Amino acid sequence: MKDNLKDILSNLNPDIDQETLLLYLQGKLSAEKQHELEMQMLDSDFDIDAMEGLQSLSSTQNVSHLVEQLNRDLRKRTAQKKSRREKLRLKSDPWIWVTILITLLLIVVSYLIIHQFLKS
Incomplete structure (x- = not known):
């Protein structure tokens, strides 16, 4: 898997290992481990919504493509804001x-x- 997916997953819950989350998404965890992971994630509604969203995607290629697209859009928007700030800043x-x-x-x-x- 690409590191971009790991970057997104690292923001979910700092107590949960990224590799464990990837295995959970791929369905490669044992039932006991899945239950343990779900219990850890019950504390945060954001974590639950994020995992449901990632599970609803049909394949990991879609996730990778989505991550790349989001990163591109984010870089584009931050570059636009930065250029606007530079234009407004007084040159001394x-x-x-x-x-x-x-x-x-x-x-x-x-x-x-x-x-x-x-x-x-």
Whole structure:
């Protein structure tokens, strides 16, 4: 099986081994082990729904294809959001800071000169 399927299965329940989940999906576990695994998963509705969804797929090829498609879509959406964030982010050019600093210094010096001129 592909590692992508193992990645999805690892998010179900950290207490359950990935290989055990794969064997459960393939129906290669003994009845006792299946019952034990189902008892561990009863604590979480998400785990139960996820396993039912994976079992409802007709073959493991469909699961692998589905995982690849989901990963592609996720990468595409995150890349779009990242590019939007980059466009909105202000670019800090060092020349802008130098210009602002010089302008502020000129204002302060002008104020001091005018103040001294009016005082005398």
